[in-house]
Every structure is written in structure tokens, then in C-alpha cells.
Amino acid sequence: MFDDLIEIFSNLKRNKLRTILTGLSVSMGIFLLIVVLSAGNGLIHAIEFNSGNMALDVMEVYAGYTSKPYGGLEANREIEFDNRDIGIGPSNFPKEVEAASGILEVWGSTLHVGSKSSSVNLTGCYPEHADINKINITYGRFINHSDLSDRRKNLVIGEKTALEFFPSAAEALGKVVSIDSTIYTIVGLYGGNTGFGAANGYIPFTTLQTIYKKGVKLDGLKLRTRGITEEADDTVFQNKFRAALSAQHRFAPDDKSAVWMYNTSVGAAQQSKGMNYIRTSLWIVGLLTLLSGIVGISNIMLITVKERTHEFGIRKALGARPWQILRSVLIESMLITFVFGYIGLLLGIIASEYMNYVAGISVIEFDGNKMYTFLNPTIDLTIAMEALAVLIIAGLLAGFFPARKAVKVKPIEALHAK
Amino acid sequence: MIHLENIHKTYYAGSPLHVLKGISLDIAAGEFVSIMGASGSGKSTLLNILGILDTYDAGQYMLNDVLIKDLSENRAADYRNRMIGFIFQSFNLIPFKNAMENVALPLYYMGWSRKKRNALAMDYLERLGLKEWAHHLPSELSGGQKQRVAIARAIITKPQIILADEPTGALDSKTSEEVINLLKQLNEEEKMTIVVVTHESGVAYHTNKIVHIKDGIIGNIEENVSLDTSPFGQGGLMK
Numbered sequence: 186m187f188d189d190l191i192e193i194f195s196n197l198k199r200n201k202l203r204t205i206l207t208g209l210s211v212s213m214g215i216f217l218l219i220v221v222l223s224a225g226n227g228l229i230h231a232i233e234f235n236s237g238n239m240a241l242d243v244m245e246v247y248a249g250y251t252s253k254p255y256g257g258l259e260a261n262r263e264i265e266f267d268n269r270d271i272g273i274g275p276s277n278f279p280k281e282v283e284a285a286s287g288i289l290e291v292w293g294s295t296l297h298v299g300s301k302s303s304s305v306n307l308t309g310c311y312p313e314h315a316d317i318n319k320i321n322i323t324y325g326r327f328i329n330h331s332d333l334s335d336r337r338k339n340l341v342i343g344e345k346t347a348l349e350f351f352p353s354a355a356e357a358l359g360k361v362v363s364i365d366s367t368i369y370t371i372v373g374l375y376g377g378n379t380g381f382g383a384a385n386g387y388i389p390f391t392t393l394q395t396i397y398k399k400g401v402k403l404d405g406l407k408l409r410t411r412g413i414t415e416e417a418d419d420t421v422f423q424n425k426f427r428a429a430l431s432a433q434h435r436f437a438p439d440d441k442s443a444v445w446m447y448n449t450s451v452g453a454a455q456q457s458k459g460m461n462y463i464r465t466s467l468w469i470v471g472l473l474t475l476l477s478g479i480v481g482i483s484n485i486m487l488i489t490v491k492e493r494t495h496e497f498g499i500r501k502a503l504g505a506r507p508w509q510i511l512r513s514v515l516i517e518s519m520l521i522t523f524v525f526g527y528i529g530l531l532l533g534i535i536a537s538e539y540m541n542y543v544a545g546i547s548v549i550e551f552d553g554n555k556m557y558t559f560l561n562p563t564i565d566l567t568i569a570m571e572a573l574a575v576l577i578i579a580g581l582l583a584g585f586f587p588a589r590k591a592v593k594v595k596p597i598e599a600l601h602a603k
Numbered sequence: 604m605i606h607l608e609n610i611h612k613t614y615y616a617g618s619p620l621h622v623l624k625g626i627s628l629d630i631a632a633g634e635f636v637s638i639m640g641a642s643g644s645g646k647s648t649l650l651n652i653l654g655i656l657d658t659y660d661a662g663q664y665m666l667n668d669v670l671i672k673d674l675s676e677n678r679a680a681d682y683r684n685r686m687i688g689f690i691f692q693s694f695n696l697i698p699f700k701n702a703m704e705n706v707a708l709p710l711y712y713m714g715w716s717r718k719k720r721n722a723l724a725m726d727y728l729e730r731l732g733l734k735e736w737a738h739h740l741p742s743e744l745s746g747g748q749k750q751r752v753a754i755a756r757a758i759i760t761k762p763q764i765i766l767a768d769e770p771t772g773a774l775d776s777k778t779s780e781e782v783i784n785l786l787k788q789l790n791e792e793e794k795m796t797i798v799v800v801t802h803e804s805g806v807a808y809h810t811n812k813i814v815h816i817k818d819g820i821i822g823n824i825e826e827n828v829s830l831d832t833s834p835f836g837q838g839g840l841m842k
Contacts, residue, residue, distance in 0.1 A: 188716065502695070503712060504684020504760075506680040506712070507676045
């Protein structure tokens, strides 16, 4: 084998410039494949990370306007949810709904501590809210059932917001703040990535309804669902749930504009489908680039083999078996693709690591909430290995067809070739 | 050694060309034979068939009591490798290999290790007085030197027959004589069977037997036992 390699090296050395130029097209192809896939991964990782704080089994339901007359009531009527609707999910669909809470929000309130103030959105919530929305409590506790039943004026705010008013997060616990002239006690702080929006403050659902004179009205419902991950299941459940609401609020069971529903798990499934599209198209682009390199190599092998027909004739006259000639061409072609492909692979990985170093974490910061636009733009070793495997196979194919042709030529014809 | 019986060969390039029209010939071991004829007479085709570089359409070719017909590519390659040594008019050395590597090449296809085959190649080059040129590329050698390298390559596997196709065709008279004397020496000392195709009478008259071919058939076979009787005499070579 070592002997054969020396044989082949002496062939490659004969035409250094051509070998190098051919090799470069392969290097470039694999380099671009790696860089494109890495950059794509950066984008995909960022999107995946941003949606990582979303619970995957939550369905949001918002009230809308009816689109058709029903039961003697005219169309275009506003539907309003109230406290009774919270119970519909768990009691009517115990199999599908694990928990339910209402959505009730007050936007653009002002939080005061002494002379300092900050804008805050208030969310009236049930204890389940922390679980459903993956709120990460770092100090104290979240709103509990006693808060709810006693309509306590307890508040949970973000660490970042607390630090605007108090020297440390721990010191904020138990302190009182004023929001829209009402005094609240801070019972808990949350941290981490919480998505977009102004600082959120969480108070008991009942407290918010009372203070802001909402009566029993709700903005929407939040259901924690079980086992609804497929789009088909989701549609079935939405239809059933809409029908249940329609009985309560007297709209047509099939009136889709009366209530709006969004299932995060189905959304996530769609998102991962989208990610797959991105990934696939990046692979296609990368492979096509690689293909151009491989076409280059096939072309050169074709010319090389044609040029060497006379030499093959000599070798045959001296007793070379067809397979020995075929093998030397195959190894030659594989060697070029492998060595230069490996160089391209290495450079590609270096480039993606550099990309990771300068732009590895690109973040839009928005009132303490991080939104990644580019994260960890690197590829797995497995993908690199796959690319390498593609290269070796490509090298084999690039060499095989011209070589087979050359081997089929009769020795005497090969000897007469010029 | 070589037994040809009614060999026919037709080329189909455009209109069919019947090149060999029934050649029957026997060459015994240790003979030094030349095949003479005008260009187009079929002498080169005959040599190519003898060397298993080309196939024939009808007849029988026995080499060393083995029927050479419808061989697989691999069998043909092995026979060429072990039984036949070629010397060509245009030398057919591989341009990017030095003299030693060229000489050693048949041994590579016999599966010899690099060290062993290069050592043997050096031995042969030394015998042919080319030791100092062993590491030169063919382009750095004169015509005579190139042909001597080619001869070394042809005999390194100790083949039963040497086939030479116009071995002096590209050489001047002085080097032609050297090459012919070398072949003669191989025939006399090593008892190698040698078949030379030539159109030069001067070359042919150095051989023991001259086969004249005309239009694809054997005209006459001259026994040339006493080389001194040649009209060109000893040591004279007409170009």
C-alpha cells in the first residue's frame, strides 16, 4: 500500500499546479459548506434558545367578535370572557386540560418607590401562571392561593426592576411599592430570560379585578394542555373547546372569529418544521457548492486520464492488470479530494470558530430581556464527518468513470495514443 | 517457443482491412529472428499479436505451449509481465520516472517491494553501463541511452521472449549498432529468444533467421547461419 502511494505521489507531483488548482476547488466547496451550515446553525440555535422559555403545552384563548348571526343575536357582536370560563377547560375536558387560568393585564402602570418610578405592566394571575409561563422565581415566592382568595396586594417583579429601586435583590423582598396609588408588598422576584415587553409585575388575579374594576371580565384564557402536539389533535380540541364556549356565550359553534386560539406546542412543531426547511435548504446550497468542486475534479481527472492513455498503454505492455491501473487513478482522485477536502474542512471549522468568537452571541437587550439573533454558529463533528464521507465518495466517483474508460482501451490502442 | 498457425487479422476502421492473411510460423527457443517487410505489410501487427497487445481473428497462437486466445485482461497482463519483454522504436519510457524507476516498473506489477526492485534495476543498469544515469529522467538521456534503459526494462523479468519493434528506428547508425550488438549478446549469452521487426536490412542480417512478410503473408524465410556472408559484413550497418 505504501508502495502504491509513492507511485501515486509521483504522478501527482508531475503536475503540481493542476493538482493544486483542482484541489482548491474542492477545498473551497467544503469550506463554503461548513461556513454556510455553521452560520445557519447560529441562526437556528438563536431561534431555538429564544423560544426555549415558552412552555410547550400551553393554549391561549382570546375573545373576538362573532362573524355570523346566531340564536337571534346579530353578527359582529363582541364576546367577553368572564371568571366562569376558566372552569370550562378542566371540568369539560379533564382529559385534555390539566390546568386553566385567566389572562388579565393592565398595561402602562407606573411603579413608585420614594422619588423613583418605572413603567410596569401588571398581570393578574393564578398560582399556576408561574408554571405555565415558566417564570423562574429567584427570591421569595410566587402568588399563591391565599393571595388569591384574600385578594392580597402582593406583588412579584423582576430582579432587574427591583435593582432599579433597591441596592440588592434580596433587600427588595418584603418592601412596599406603589403602583397607580395602590400599595403592594413585594413577595417574590423572578430572573432570567422572560421575553419581550416592559417589566412585568404579577399580582393576584382577584386583586387586579377588584382594584381596576374589571368585575368578572377576563382578557383571555390560558390552558395547560395534555398530549396535544399534532396539528390534527389541536384542530379537534379547538373545535370542541370553541363549541363549549359557544354554549356559554351564544355564538355559532363553528364561528372561528368569535374566539382566537393558539397552541404553543403546535407552534413549536411548526417552528421546528421551519428550522428543518432552513437546514435542508442550507445543505442543498452547500452541497451544490461542493458539487461544483467535484465537477471540477471530474473534469480534471477526465483530462488527466486522457493525457495518460499512452502511459497506461506502456504500463499494460509491462504487465499492469486493469484493476491496478483503475485503482491507481481512484486512489489519486480520492487523495486529492480527501487532502484538499480536509484542508477545506479544517479552514471551514476555523472560520466558524472565528465567527463564534466575534459574533457567537449576538443579543438584542430589551429592558433586561435578552433576545438572541445569533448563537453558537458551529457545526457538530458528525456533520463534518458526513461532509468528509460525501467528499470521499465524490472523489471515488470523480475518478471511477474516466479511469474505467481508460482501462477499457486495448493496450495497442493506448500505446498509439498521443 | 512460438507456434503460429494460419493467423488472420482484419481491422475495421471504415472499410475492412485484411492485414494478416494466414500467417504460419514457428520460432524455437533461443532463436534470433527478424521480421522484414515494407510498411503496411503487417509486420508490426504480427508483433503486436505475438506480444498479446492485440488480438487475432482466426488461427492459433501457442506461446510456450499455452494457447493465447480469448484471454482475460488479467491473464494477458500476467503473461506480458512474466513471459514477454518489449522494446519499442519510440522507447516508451515513462517521462516522469527516472531510468531506475522505469527499469523497475515491471517488477512493481510482479508485486516486488520497492527496495528489492530498485536494487535489481540498478544491477541491470550497471550491466548496460548506465549506472551514472540511473537517477536521470528520460528527457535527460540520449536516444541510445534511452533504448538501453528500455532494454534493461524488457529483460529485468527474465522473459522467455523479447519482442523489438523497430528498435533502431529512432537511432543513428553508431547507436543502432550498439543496440543490435546488445540484443545479439543477450541472445548468445542469455539464450533469450528475440524477435525483431525492422525494415532495415542491416539490422536483419545480424539475425539468424529473416522472415519476409509481404501483403499479410510470409514470402520467404531466409536462414542466415553465417552472419559473415551478409552483404554488409561484420560491423557494418546500413541505415
